[in-house]
Amino acid sequence: MTFTLAIVGRPNVGKSTLFNRLVGKKLALVDDQPGVTRDLREGAARLGDLKFTVIDSAGLEDATDDSLQGRMRRLTERAVEMADICLFLIDARVGVTPVDEVFADILRRKNAHVIVAANKSEGKAGDAGYLEAFSLGLGEPVRLSGEHGEGITDLLQVLMPIADELEKAAEDQPSFEPETDVDVEDGDEELAPRVPTKAKPLQIAVVGRPNAGKSTLINKILGEERLLTGPEAGITRDAISLAIDWEGTPVRIFDTAGMRKKARIEDKLEKMSVSDGLRAVRFAEVVVVLLDVEIPFEQQDLRIADLAEREGRAVVIAVNKWDTEDHKQDKLKELREAFERLLPQLRGAPLVTVSAKTGKGLDRLHGAILKAHEVWNRRISTANLNRWLAGMLEQHPPPAPGGKRIKMRYATQVKTRPPAFVVMTSYPEAVPESYSRYLINGLRMDFDMPGTPIRLTLRDQG
């Protein structure tokens, strides 16, 4: 599979120069393709093993009138709509300008992969601009020099996992068309008709060991009718997903053929294979780890919960068959203790009790999923973060291993889904793991973020 990369950014940041470098001699202009404006150039690029299409959204140089902003916006939006990945350039020698912020806003609202690059970074002149680029909140920037060809390997390093993810997503695409409504944003009138983007339902996967009650739970949520009229014909050994309205929330539930067919299959012991589990986790925004109250936290449960955390998914632990439990109070205490001990990496994740059979507790599960999803998407302002960091440092200053004075200067959130933060520090490699944990736990507590992995990277502030 191949993907499309759009180079976007304000005029003069170096888009065309980079475009020419990526496309090289094979430059192919396809201006006359329907739907492509004259302003968008398209070419075939190759970087390492990756082959892809690049779109250059330059061509605004001559638009110096006051409609510049509108044109820029329109062109960028069109490029973004055509692209799987957006490469957002800023000029590292100039730093982040208000116009760059406008672009960042456009990109943040799009559901696309965005890579920020601090271009013109050759030499040292781009250092300050590179640091500023963190504050755009669109991920960790790549240092690039399109003109000198520097940083291209770093760009490739960032592109490869995204290309992988896109490929997996393409494989996992359900074979039926979702019946979700389209979401046409209201925009200014001058905008040309746009390709409507699909409203994205919250993606949920239910995972757990065989007999935990996954099929029962999913069927309960879907309701009998839904199941009968669902995309049954599309069932293969592959996974499908079903879009439904769950108490007013559009959700899409990942389901494997194995899970749904099992009711009719004799062999109840058929395992949910590792690759099924992995696929379910990759698909999901929120992973519900379903435990059987009789045998909670089995090896298989722990492994899949850990996998969900490592893949950066929001996690909700649901203990099923609660209807069979006689000593609910004691059991709950016992479960919470086991959870803390066996899954410390998921600290703070909600644990709810349900009965898939009777439907009791499903409203709580619904609530926990929504909350986990919200937290997973949480964005904290740089100002709040730095106030918080100052407090944390004061309360418990970093140690001075080997006499090295660790100074932490600046924190910023670089990503959501899950929330990821960068802290600029001296001697990042000397900061002990326990101090990073202190910061992560602090973030979780102080900004109320249960149920989501939190990533923290320490960067040398140079």
Ligand code: GDP
């Ligand atoms: P666009 O308007 O975003 O397409 O920008 P261009 O590619 O036309 O570049 C604008 C100016 O920046 C030109 O003068 C380029 O030579 C210069 N430029 C582009 N890339 C780099 C770079 O990596 N380093 C430096 N120093 N200048 C660059």
Ligand code: GDP
């Ligand atoms: P799966 O293998 O995880 O899909 O599990 P199933 O949904 O097939 O359920 C396994 C068994 O547990 C079936 O006999 C279900 O009837 C039973 N079961 C599922 N949920 C509940 C529940 O909430 N309470 C009780 N008592 N039994 C349940």
